[in-house]
Each structure stands twice: as structure tokens, then as C-alpha cells.
Amino acid sequence: MSQTCASQLLRLIEAYGVNTAFGIPGVHTIELYRALGESPIHHVTPRHEQGAGFMADGYARASGKPAACFIITGPGMTNIATAMGQALADSVPMLVISSVNRRDTLGRGQGRLHELPSQQQLLAGVSVFSHTLHDPAALPEILARAFAIFRGARPGPVHIEIPIDLFDAPVAETAPRPVEVFPPAPAPAAIARAAQWLSQAERPLVLLGGGCAAAPDAARALVERLQAPALTTINAKGVLGLDHPLDLGATMSLPASRRLAADADVILALGTELGETDYDLVFDGGFHLSGRLIRVDIDPQQLGRNQAADLAMVADASETMTTLLQALPEGHRDDPQDNSRATAVRQALALNEDPELAPYAPLYATLRATLPEAILVGDSTGPVYAGNFLASLPAPRRWFNSATGYGTLGYGLPAALGAALACPEHPVVALVGDGGLQFVLGELATARDLPYPVAVVIWNNQGYDEIRRYMAMHEVPQLGVNLTAPDFADLARAYTCRYRAVGDPASLGKALAQLGDADSPLLIEVDAAAWMNVLPYQK
Template identity: 80%
Template structure:
């Protein structure tokens, strides 16, 4: 069938199930848009390419499937690089399609429009791989590589750049034949060895990471079979459901949970990198595993990082959890989870207690919501406090790559992925100012997304960190904008609140109109009301 490279790309994306693309049209990408109106792919225009990447990130985290980004040469790609870095850090699938200058000009430094000395090399550091398409006939192969990673390996952003002279090039190509990749299962001998160690353990412990998000039933079956306490990462919150008695949440940085981990004689770590921002948020390298460690991951390199494994299984985590639950005898509980929960006493912790009413209010007012956070105090606290009924309902940029400006655009991506579910963005007054333009995108989409702005007059987390380290308070006391005026300018609804009751009442009105609802929380008034 005769077509252009750009139109064939759209057909391939449709065949792979891509239904949403985020991008800002430019002179270097207009060929991608020539046939886009006739395709089944929905296009969303953010106000900045970084927003496009964060929206694709939120879409993938909420739905479990990738979206595409259509990005121009040069500045478009450096703009989206931060969002790609966030997705790479958290293993989030994202397909970034960009233009690049004509093949005959690449690497010649002629000062062409949007020219980078090495665009592919610049983006390779925030990609699983970055590829320059030099032959349009190779497009099915390159996309096949991308989706092989999304389906059967540790996912992350993939960047494919297409030279300007190829986008409009005619192409004789067969009908798309999308590749389907199934991740490996663990050998029976490895399952038997792991089951033997776990069955013989006196103090087993499970560590569940984001790799478990697509297999909550298998995770619950395994945990309840083993009756062992569980520590989760932030991206695994909700995998066991709400308030599961064995789920100690993302508390691995706290003393009681660390003692539990150090005393465990067999530890099963599933789909987790065992990294600093989940297990060592106090940054003292104090998380220790002294017992036998069984690690299961889809990435062979990950099996060798951070903590040395005694048994490493390169396999699909969901299948391993199912196989282990089948192989293990039922155990009786030993009370360790309840004892550690009592010792943690999270809601009595003076650092967390001011935020406990926030999460109680969210749970009562929007119990089925997806909660998307920026780097802000309430979200840091929520990583410990929030309990979710299902996976993919809690994600944020407060740890890991840790960028500001993530919450609002990622929440819009989540709302597009799951229109049947309420979405709440939890942002600070400082972080929101990184992406104020995306309020226009929110308005255009007509989504009833709640944007809860925790207004503490600047960068309060950094203020407190400066005080802790006796550093002068410079650059952190920022006067916020008039959020009511901004809401009016962007045709958003607005409420100002200062206590949990007012917040609950405001959230109760979320579905009254198909438009964003900005809820400004006065942090000082909130503290006084408690």
C-alpha cells in the first residue's frame, strides 16, 4: 500500500494500541499531523513539551499502557527530557516520536533550524534506547523493538527520531503486524528453591515494588499464603488493597520497619530496585537485609544492583507470585506486622500528623480517586500515610527523579486514561508555578480534575531542610500568585479552604461541572484548625 512514512507510522501506532498522543505541532512535525485527523489516535496539545511528557507518564501509570508524544526537533526534545528522566527513573513506558533535521545535514553544524549537534545522543541518557530512522522500511522493526521493551522487559521511554526528508517520503509497506512479547517465566527448579527457603523461614518478609502493579490478585494470594509482613515501594501502594493487615506500606526508611527487615531470615523482593528513594529516605544507608535474599525482576541488571541476592529469578513477577503461592504450604501469622504497625504509629508522628486529616478527608470524599502528587510536603507525608484500594491510584514525583511541576500534567494524563474515575492532583504553590500553562490544557480537556494547592508561601520543604542544616534561608520565601485570579483567567472553578471540613465540602462538588476545580489550602490556617 502506498503511503508516506508519517502516515504509515500512525497505522503502526494504531495497530499497537496507541490511542493517545501528546504534542505541540511545529514546522518540523506537520507531516505527522497531515493524516492524524483521519486516524483513531486522540491528540492532546499541552502548553509545553515537558507537560506532554508528564501527561504521557500519568497516562501510562494510571492505565498500564504507553501513550505517544509527538515532539519537534531541538528545543522540543530538550524540553521533554526532564519528563523522560522521570519516566526512566520509575520504569514508565513512553514512546517519544520526534523529527530531526534532514539526513544530508546531520552532524554538519550548519546552524539549521532547531539543530542540535547530536540530538539522538542527547536523548539517549534519558531513554531505554534512542534511534535515528535512516530507512523508512525499518520503521516496523524499530517500533517492534520499542514494544518488545514495553511488554517484555523493564519499561521506560523510547525515543525514535525521523529525519525531515523521510516523514513525507513515499513508502510501499505491508499491513502492520504488531509484535506481541511475553516475558519469561522462572524455571521450575528456581521456584522450588525459593519456595523451600520461604517455607522453612521463621521470619519471612516480602518487599513489593512497582513491578507488581499489574498482578494484585497474585500478590494478595502469595502474601496471604505466606502470612508474612509486607513493605511496599511508593509505586506499589494499593497492590494489596486498602488497609490489608499485612501491608506496612512504604515505610522502609523508618526505624521499626528497618528492624523488621534486618531481623528477617528470608526476604523475597519482587519487582523492586531496592533503591534509595524507597528504602533510605533518611539517606544514611541504614536499610539492611541480613537474611537470605530472593530477588525477582524482569531486568537482569537490576538483579545485581543495591542488594546482593542469594537467589535471583529473571522472570515475570506476576507469574512468579502465582507459582510461589501454588508451591507454598499455608502458614499461620506471627503478629509481626501488627507489632510493627503499632511501633510505627504513623498518625502520631509529629512530622506526619498534620497531614493525616488531609488523607482522611480524601478517603471520605473521593474514595475511588487517583491521587497524583508533585514534590510537596503533603505528598511526602502521603507516601507514608495514604492507603489505596487498588494499584495505579497513587503516584508522584516526590522521590526518585524528583522533579517539580509533575503533578498537574500527570493528573491530566491519568484523567484521560481513566475518565470514569475521579483524579486529584496534590501540588504545592511553588511546584504548580512550573506548569501554570497546563491549566489551559485542563480547561480545554473539560475534565473535572481537582487541583489541591497546598499554599505554604514558597518552598517549605527546602526551608526546613535549610534550617536543619543551619543554612541561611535564601531563595525559598516566594509570594504565590493570586490563584483565584488564575482560576478565573483559565475558566477553572475555585475554592479557598483552611480546614478538613471545608476541603471535604469542596471535593464533594468536583463532579458538578466538566471543568477543573482549583482548591487552595491555606497551610497556616490548616495547622491552626487541627
């Protein structure tokens, strides 16, 4: 018996747990779509391949599981490259399956449809692994490598391109045998030394990265056993739960948290790259560690970057937290309820009184009061930058955005749609600016097609205000940043979406409360100028 390479591909990825694919069909992928018609994999059609990548990104961040993207040769791949770059920067798993020209034409420069000199080389720069399939019999091996990376190494986009003459090639029909991969565990000697240092520490500090999102209970138990203040990266927000007394959030760029870090005598950094977009958002190189640094990362290369470690473990952060917790003595702190160091820093931070952050505090208070279980997905826009400091979440995977890592625009709406597909039990809110939304207006049609309503909160400040203010700060002429926004009410009608205009927290709360009243997307346009004028700190 035989099957086609395309049908084998779908059977294999389904066996690995992939049940959703995002893509736009084309003449080079019709044989893949022929096989997809007989597959249980759910297909979603975005309006642009970049949207497909962002949707797969949001799906993976919300669920912890990769989705697939089915992408056409040439322009489809250059379109998705930006989304792959964002996923690569934030270690987000994504399986990108593309077509490529026939094997006998590759690299010959004959002017074929969608031809690139080397599509694989182009995409290798935004992939953790990129491969051209030359033999359909090798497909099980290549997919096993892909999912070994997703489950046992630092994840990111994997790109597999299949020549168009192979999609309908016959292959032997065999039962899929997905490999179960266990990530690396910490070395016992390293755990013993880390436990000794931490138990003897007088001023311990824990740095929790996105690698801890899969084990919130272990993270919470560990910081409580150590009675150590914890700083979380943006992608680890919520890992300690809502308003945990030891959680200082993603405040590493602020003076009070930096003083805490510099004063710590032992620092445990788990699943964090210690990179600029979490630890130095003011770009002054001011985050310093003077105590002993214990680093845990699944990527050995990362252990040599950004901050020099005194003890480095190549290991899964979740497994390490569980093992380290067992090695630490119980009750070794004099007062297990002493949160004084964290309390002092929190008081010094005074986030709700910070003039840069205070205008957005009512936004997050309203979201929390109205939709406490929501997944909040952000673009690069002022309220999201503020929310990276202000937002407190009840669980991990409820807050992610493109205002970190690669830092692209146009991410918020399509990533929110991916999150809604992955977690239909949670309301989903996209937080976007009027400028960033215009990168992906077509995805409002995708939102309309989905069975789950998504709220799109548009912070309308008539242009690229973050860049406008940065230009003003550096005395640069404000060119190219003052945009005329579309009439969002008319736009909502054109896409058959609901629309509300708001200018204060009370009206925002009333609008958000209507999210579940219908299945259509809900566009909420916030007049940024009106919002600023009605709040008491402006009077």
C-alpha cells in the same frame, strides 16, 4: 499501493494499542500532523513539551499502557527531557516520536533551525532505547523493538527520531503485524528453591515493588499464603488493597520497619530496585537485610545493584508470584490468621501520631471519605511526602508522584491530566505545592480543554517549604525559597476554572465533593498556615 512514512507510523502504533498522543506541532512535524488528521489517535495539546511527557507518564501509570508524544526537533526535545528522566527513573513506558533535521544535514553544524550536534545522543541518556530512522522501511522493525521493551523488559521512554525529509516519503502499504511479546518466566529450579526457603522460614518478609502492580490478586494471595508482612514501594501502594492487615506500606525508612527487615530470615523482593528513594528517604544508609534475599526482576542488571541476592531470578514479577504461589504448600503456617508481626510494627510506627506526618493525616482521611475511588497524583511537596507513608489505596495505580525517583517539580498537574484521560471512570486529584505548580501554570489551560474535571489541591505555604526546613535543619541561610504566590483565585478565573479557598479538613471535604458538579477543573487552595493552626495537636 503506497503510504507516507508518517501515516505508516500512526497505523503501526495504533496496531500496538496506542490511542492517545500528546504534542505541540511545529514546522518540522507538519507532515506527521497531516497524517494525524486521518488517524483515530486522540491528540492532546499541552502548553509545554515537558507537560506532554508528564501527561504521557501519568497516562501510563494510571492505565499500564503507553501513550505517544509527538515532539518537535531541538528545543522540543530538550523540553521533554526532564519528563523522560522521571519516567526512566520509575520504569514508566513512554513512546517519544520526534522530528530531526534532514538526513543530509545531520551532524554538519550548519546552523539549521532547531539543530543540535546530536539530538539522538542527547536523548539516549534519558531513554531505554533511542534510534534515528534512516530508512522508512525499517520503521516496523524499530517499533517492534520498542514494544518488545515495553512488554518484555524493564520499561521506560523509547525515543525514535525521524528526519524531516522522511515524514512524507512513500513506503509500501502493508498490514501492520504487531508482535505479541511474553515477558520472561521464572526458572523452575529457582522457583523450587525459593519455595523451599520460604516454606521453611520462621520470619519471612515480602518486598513488593512497582513491578507487581499488574497482578494485585497474585500479590495478595502470596503474602497471605506466607502470612508474611509486606513492605511496598511508593509505586506499589494499593497492590494489596485497602487496609490489608499484612500491608505495612512504604515505611522502609522508619525504624520499626527497618528492625523488621533486619530480623527477617528470608526476604522475597519482587519487582523492586531496592533503591534509595523508596528504602532510604532519610539518606542514612540504614536499611539492612541480614536474612536470605530472593530477588525477582525483569532487568538482569538490577539484580546486581543495591542489595546482594542469595537467589536471583530474571523474570516478570506477576508471572513469578503466580508460579511461586502454586509451588508453596497450603496451610503450612501454624496459624493462617496470625498477623502479629505486622500488627506490632504498625503499632510501633504509629504514623498518625508522628509529629512530621500527623498534620497531613486529616488531608488523607478527607480524600478517602470524599473521593474513595480517586487517583491521587502528586508533585514534590510536603503533603505528598507524608502521603507516601500515610495514604492507603484500594488498588494499585491510584497513587503516584514525583517525590520519588528522579524527583522533579511540576509533575503533579500534567500527570494528573494524563491519568484523567486514561481512566475517565475515576476522579483524579492533583496534589501540588504553590512552588511546584508555578512550573506548569500553563497546563491549567490544558485542564480546561479536557472533558473530565480534575481537582488541583494547592498546598500554599508561600514557597519551597521542604527546602526551607532542610536549610534550617542544616543552618543554611534561607535564600531563594520564600516565594510570592500568584492570586490563585484570579488565576482560576483567567483559566475559566472553579476555585475554592480552604483552611481546614471540613471545608476541604465540602470543596472536593463539588468536583463532579461541572466539567471545569476545580482549584482548591489550602492555606497551609491556617490548616496547621486549627488542628488539635497544635493546641
